[in-house]
């Protein structure tokens with residue numbers, strides 16, 4: 467029904483219509499967009515245009531090129547602001563990606579405000595980038611406690627009862643994913659935020675890496691305090707992402723990194739800082755990448771975030787239904803019939819995920835195998851690894867059909883080997 471999203475967009479992604487010379491000229495079936503998305507020609511042209519026509523440093527103002535580069539860079543900030551419905555452009559901080567955005571909150575906000583006895587509530591589903599920085603912080607503040615909410619095995623989402631029960635007056639920070647990059651579940655953010663507001667005086671950080679590229683996201687209705695996302699998962703370049711935070715909150719925080727651009731006055735005795743966003747953008751920023759991200763946002767909005775969401779919803783259901791019918795396959799996260807993201811992590815009984823992805827790769831099918839930066843989530847489900855197929859706006863039903871066909875033949879081949887005393891490995 468919404469297939470025009472892919473019909474319209476696919477020709478803009480040249481890489482999707484190429485064959486892989488490295489793989490016997492097989493056509494590419496790219497099913498790894500949760501790791502990074504492909505880039506449409508409009509984004510590649512924006513990078514090219516910047517480097518060939520505008521290249522110069524921003525905010526130095528002294529000459530035409532610099533003014534134009536600054537306007538393009540700051541224009542990209544406006545585009546992010548509108549995309550997520552932020553109140554002010556000053557609330558958008560460009561970072562190198564979601565990882566840096568989360569680290570900024572940890573090192574700037576949390577390090578300055580949290581103390582012994584305080585609690586940080588996370589979930590066991592988090593990406594390592596939303597676990598490790600908090601652990602590093604806890605090492606430097608003795609008595610600071612990290613607590614992890616379990617995932618509900620039925621719904622595949624955060625266990626809301628447990629979430630509620632783990633909140634208390636010591637909870638000072640709550641950080642969780644909007645959409646899981648492994649389970650594919652969509653967490654009920656508004657409900658979770660209401661629980662936090664009712665029971666604790668805590669700041670809330672939302673890892674929106676897997677939601678902002680795929681659905682309309684409005685920071686006003688979500689009601690969180692910080693939101694982190696990466697540009698490269700939303701048709702933009704690598705090396706750029708953003709942190710959104712409430713303006714008064716951002717301006718109450720000490721800088722994350724020191725250097726040029728973020729200062730007001732510098733003397734040998736000390737320095738003062740400009741307000742957000744400049745305060746958090748020390749040094750020459752990723753100018754071309756920010757402009758590329760702006761072009762990516764234009765691209766997504768021209769397709770329509772609602773349309774993208776509706777199309778991916780159909781594709782998610784199609785993918786999961788087909789996967790559930792494949793012999794030996796166990797899908798992680800919500801079952802078919804439950805709304806979920808268009809990504810599917812799975813286990814194949816008797817086949818190691820990395821063998822599976824290597825064999826699929828030989829057929830031109832790109833899927834990911836490993837722990838997907840979510841070791842605790844896998845441990846909690848009783849696995850160490852999984853394979854994952856993830857879709858984006860340019861993937862078609864034919865991509866899914868090819869994948870399923872190759873998956874079935876690969877499983878038959880690999881488990882056939884097992885029958886002949888071959889090398890299938892159950893140990894995962």
Ligand code: PMP
Pocket residue numbers: 500501562563564565566593595596643645646647673675676696839
């Ligand atoms: N959170 C989630 C849910 C993710 O999927 C990712 C990327 N896999 C990240 C955080 C980290 O993003 P990046 O590597 O772009 O900084």
